[in-house]
Amino acid sequence: MSSTTLDSTPSRRGAHTADGAAPGGAGRPAGIGPGPTFLRVLNSEFIKFRTLLSTVILLASTAVVMVGFGALSAWGTGQFADAAGSDPQAAEAIAAQGGDLAVTVPTSGIAFAQLILGSLGVLLMSSEFTTGMARSTFAAVPKRLPAFIAKLVVVMVSAFLLTAVSTYAAGLVSVPILDNYGLKLDLGSAQSVKLLLVNSAYVAAVAAIGMALGTLIRNSAGGIMSLVGLFFVAPIAFQLIPGDFFVEARKYLPGNTISPLTAVEHVPETLEVWQAALVLGAWVLVPVVLAMVLLKKRDV
Amino acid sequence: MIEAQGLTKVYGDKTAVGGVNFTVQAGQVTGFLGPNGAGKSTTMRMIMGLDTPTAGRVTVNGVPFARHVAPLREIGALLDAKAVHTSRSAYNHLLAMAATHSIPKKRVHDVIEMTGLADVARKKVKGFSLGMGQRLGIAAALLGDPQTIILDEPVNGLDPEGVVWVRNLVKFLASEGRTVFLSSHLMSEMALTADHLIVIGRGKIIADAPIRDIITGKGQSRTRVRTDQPDQLMHALAGAGVSVEVQDYELLEVKGLDPRQIARTALDHHVMVYELTPLQASLEEAYMELTKDEVEYHSLITTGAPVPAQSGGHQS
Numbered sequence: 001m002s003s004t005t006l007d008s009t010p011s012r013r014g015a016h017t018a019d020g021a022a023p024g025g026a027g028r029p030a031g032i033g034p035g036p037t038f039l040r041v042l043n044s045e046f047i048k049f050r051t052l053l054s055t056v057i058l059l060a061s062t063a064v065v066m067v068g069f070g071a072l073s074a075w076g077t078g079q080f081a082d083a084a085g086s087d088p089q090a091a092e093a094i095a096a097q098g099g100d101l102a103v104t105v106p107t108s109g110i111a112f113a114q115l116i117l118g119s120l121g122v123l124l125m126s127s128e129f130t131t132g133m134a135r136s137t138f139a140a141v142p143k144r145l146p147a148f149i150a151k152l153v154v155v156m157v158s159a160f161l162l163t164a165v166s167t168y169a170a171g172l173v174s175v176p177i178l179d180n181y182g183l184k185l186d187l188g189s190a191q192s193v194k195l196l197l198v199n200s201a202y203v204a205a206v207a208a209i210g211m212a213l214g215t216l217i218r219n220s221a222g223g224i225m226s227l228v229g230l231f232f233v234a235p236i237a238f239q240l241i242p243g244d245f246f247v248e249a250r251k252y253l254p255g256n257t258i259s260p261l262t263a264v265e266h267v268p269e270t271l272e273v274w275q276a277a278l279v280l281g282a283w284v285l286v287p288v289v290l291a292m293v294l295l296k297k298r299d300v
Numbered sequence: 301m302i303e304a305q306g307l308t309k310v311y312g313d314k315t316a317v318g319g320v321n322f323t324v325q326a327g328q329v330t331g332f333l334g335p336n337g338a339g340k341s342t343t344m345r346m347i348m349g350l351d352t353p354t355a356g357r358v359t360v361n362g363v364p365f366a367r368h369v370a371p372l373r374e375i376g377a378l379l380d381a382k383a384v385h386t387s388r389s390a391y392n393h394l395l396a397m398a399a400t401h402s403i404p405k406k407r408v409h410d411v412i413e414m415t416g417l418a419d420v421a422r423k424k425v426k427g428f429s430l431g432m433g434q435r436l437g438i439a440a441a442l443l444g445d446p447q448t449i450i451l452d453e454p455v456n457g458l459d460p461e462g463v464v465w466v467r468n469l470v471k472f473l474a475s476e477g478r479t480v481f482l483s484s485h486l487m488s489e490m491a492l493t494a495d496h497l498i499v500i501g502r503g504k505i506i507a508d509a510p511i512r513d514i515i516t517g518k519g520q521s522r523t524r525v526r527t528d529q530p531d532q533l534m535h536a537l538a539g540a541g542v543s544v545e546v547q548d549y550e551l552l553e554v555k556g557l558d559p560r561q562i563a564r565t566a567l568d569h570h571v572m573v574y575e576l577t578p579l580q581a582s583l584e585e586a587y588m589e590l591t592k593d594e595v596e597y598h599s600l601i602t603t604g605a606p607v608p609a610q611s612g613g614h615q616s
Contacts, residue, residue, distance in 0.1 A: 033373045033444075044399035044400040131386055133383060133385040139372070141371075300345075300350040
């Protein structure tokens with residue numbers, strides 16, 4: 001304890017406050033150093049993001065799953081195409097898809113990517129509350145919302161980039177496999193690029209919904225269960241429950257917006273592309289805004 | 301300087317903090333003393349802007365915490381040694397905190413060195429003992445070199461060497477003119493560390509005075525008297541504001557008179573006294589005395605009103 005502070009300046013020590021009544025601590029300078037600007041908070045959130053082993057493991061497993069499913073799907077698609085040669089029914093099915101089955105191969109693992117990265121979104125916020133880290137975070141950034149937005153940026157950008165990169169990697173692995181079956185996959189084609197971008201954006205949106213749920217529920221298990229319920233249970237439940245309402249409502253579930261968004265041509269009985277984009281946008285915006293309002297309001 | 305005005309926090313039907321007013325001055329160590337659940341931590345969380353007061357306000361150097369331009373450089377707080385993601389290393393935790401205020405890495409290394417965490421700084425906080433967690437919390441509080449330091453139960457779980465270190469640290473910080481606000485339920489520790497004491501019980505301020513005043517109890521000086529004629533002496537001493545208690549055969553404890561007055565009375569009445577010892581109340585006794593009144597006061601007037609038992613009960 002030789003030196004407690006970097007700048008235990010004589011002026012500060014000299015400011016004898018034995019009377020203690022120095023009005024409002026006026027004896028000290030007003031500008032005492034930089035405070036939390038958004039870029040600084042963003043940097044802090046990025047440090048927090050990359051210094052957790054669990055985050056790194058989840059990101060790596062997403063990449064592995066995406067590439068693995070890409071390879072598996074390439075093989076399966078090849079088998080299917082082979083069968084189509086001797087099976088008129090299969091040939092018809094292929095023709096219905098515009099004749100290009102191979103293009104969706106790189107994104108075939110997207111359902112798992114959204115689950116893992118959505119859960120990561122939940123965890124990054126819920127763990128703040130379960131570990132008590134939130135008290136440190138919001139003591140440093142008492143306005144709270146900059147920390148939330150910075151974390152949201154980190155979560156969405158990393159989910160987008162990871163999905164994009166692993167989709168491309170899955171594509172690179174799939175090309176030679178498809179080639180064995182005489183199928184061509186052009187990773188640079190307009191549809192390939194569109195699938196890569198739209199799916200990556202979609203996963204980023206799911207991660208944002210996850211983070212909003214983590215903020216609202218403040219509990220890892222509860223947040224992940226809600227996310228799974230919304231993306232995996234609700235679509236099945238809505239299918240099982242009879243009635244026109246559920247048939248219609250099912251289209252508006254966030255997990256069902258991805259197929260209209262990536263379709264080459266509009267499929268009947270699904271949302272238009274612009275509708276799907278709006279619905280997904282609302283699914284992100286409403287929980288995020290609610291999370292921000294409550295985060296600002298509630299005690300930490 | 302920390303100023304609380306009518307600061308109130310109500311959880312459901314429990315009043316954790318009931319309209320307290322106090323001022324924590326710079327340049328001295330102010331102890332915040334009270335039993336568990338008295339409202340200490342809730343008050344400190346409200347100072348740090350983590351809990352919103354139900355009523356009233358609290359300012360640090362005249363401004364509510366959240367309005368400060370650089371909060372970590374203004375106030376450093378150890379509110380809970382567990383305010384850390386336990387899967388992160390101590391160094392990375394401090395680095396992330398420092399990044400919000402552009403605090404240089406050198407300062408991170410300095411506070412690690414200062415708090416004796418150098419050997420474990422790269423390890424996950426999960427494996428930390430309670431004492432090491434406290435040191436990390438103190439490191440985080442000092443990170444911004446703040447003028448105001450708030451430490452909630454800092455010596456909890458520290459070894460004796462650590463306790464002495466904290467004691468010297470807070471005294472040093474106060475000697476630099478900083479505001480140091482320190483909570484504890486350990487009265488003996490407060491007696492050694494604090495200059496000024498704010499005592500809280502059941503969400504209300506019971507006492508707010510220099511520690512010396514609280515120990516001496518303002519006129520409640522007591523004297524141990526041994527005499528072979530206790531009955532005569534008791535009668536002779538009897539009077540307004542004087543209480544005499546028979547503690548043992550030939551042993552009395554007198555309150556309300558100083559030894560000189562007792563000796564004078566004994567001499568006047570020809571009573572032989574063979575011990576006359578002024579007793580200084582320990583902080584423990586002073587505290588018991590203070591809270592006893594508070595408890596009686598409560599049971600006397602609030603039969604139907606809910607009793608705030610737990611302040612921290614809302615947090616899981």
